[in-house]
Amino acid sequence: MSALILLVEDDPALLTLLQASVSYGGFTSESVASGRAALDIFRSRSFDAVLVDLGLPDLDGGEVLRKLREMSDVPILVVSGRDSERDKIDALDRGADDYIPKPFLPGELLARIRAALRRHQSQGASKEGSSPDARDPIWVGALKLDPFHRTAELRGRTTVLSDAEFKILCALATSGEDVVSKSALLKTLYDSDAAGETRIVEVYISNIRRKLRSIEEEEVIFNVRGRGWKIVIPAT
Structure with missing residues (x-):
């Protein structure tokens, strides 16, 4: 149907x-x-x-x-x-x-x-x-990502993300400190169906940054001009 x-x-x-x-x-x-x-x-x-x-x-x-x-x-x-x-x-x-x-x-x-x-x-x-523990939280340095509740936690402080925001943050966090391109983030959201010319990724990144700033004073997502974004997560 x-x-x-x-x-x-x-x-x-x-x-x-x-x-x-x-x-x-x-x-x-x-x-x-x-x-x-x-x-x-x-x-x-x-x-x-x-x-x-x-x-x-x-x-x-x-x-x-x-x-x-x-x-x-x-x-x-x-x-x-x-x-x-x-x-x-x-x-x-x-x-x-x-x-x-x-x-x-x-x-x-x-x-x-x-x-x-x-x-x-x-x-x-x-x-x-799935069983209750099938979507266990992911730890990357001091950042805890909870796929079940779509939350990000740093130093005991938590913020809630939308589904798309969580997917983008996961893509950045699990890349280490490698730069992730806009096209790669679009593919994370829309698979191969996405049109390449859109500002939606920038909007999601802006929203994620703002939410992370509510739990962590230091910026953790950085733009690398012409290449994409990378994340630098506090170690502790």
Whole structure:
């Protein structure tokens, strides 16, 4: 059975494009044009993923996102014309799994949906089918990464990460102090389906840095111009 996706978009032309895109990708969809309608239908039906705009006519899209996340852990992808880093970080903080700026390429949109669904299915299988210690924490120097709870801990202080943020931090932490390229981090998130031209990695890195600064004063993620990022983790 194909995944059922809730589309929350008040622009008729963009909604038509979203509907055509997800249908072409083999998904089915239901659509609403307001935040309140989105919350109502989400309470009454079971969806596999949500695509939500931030510029809704009745409720702030970020608030709708937050309430959807409180009700479910299904993938939520923001599709918005707001393209500032602050908007992206705020959406990710409120529980978005991904952020897709308008205008979007249908192929990239479908790749992001498939990747989000795979991550969600993989996470669910791990929680349901594994023994309690099958996802033991990973220690890299003083950094403790907990895959089950998606947390990072340094010196006894803990911060919670989104699924995508956790995957990026794991990729950096397990690389030692080697530089990890943007394309490698994109592949970590989207496998081979990702379009290479996107700033989403930079947004995730910015968010991870901010969260780590809340538990560790010293910067641990560094940009290596033209090459990518590396992590330097305190030894103790």
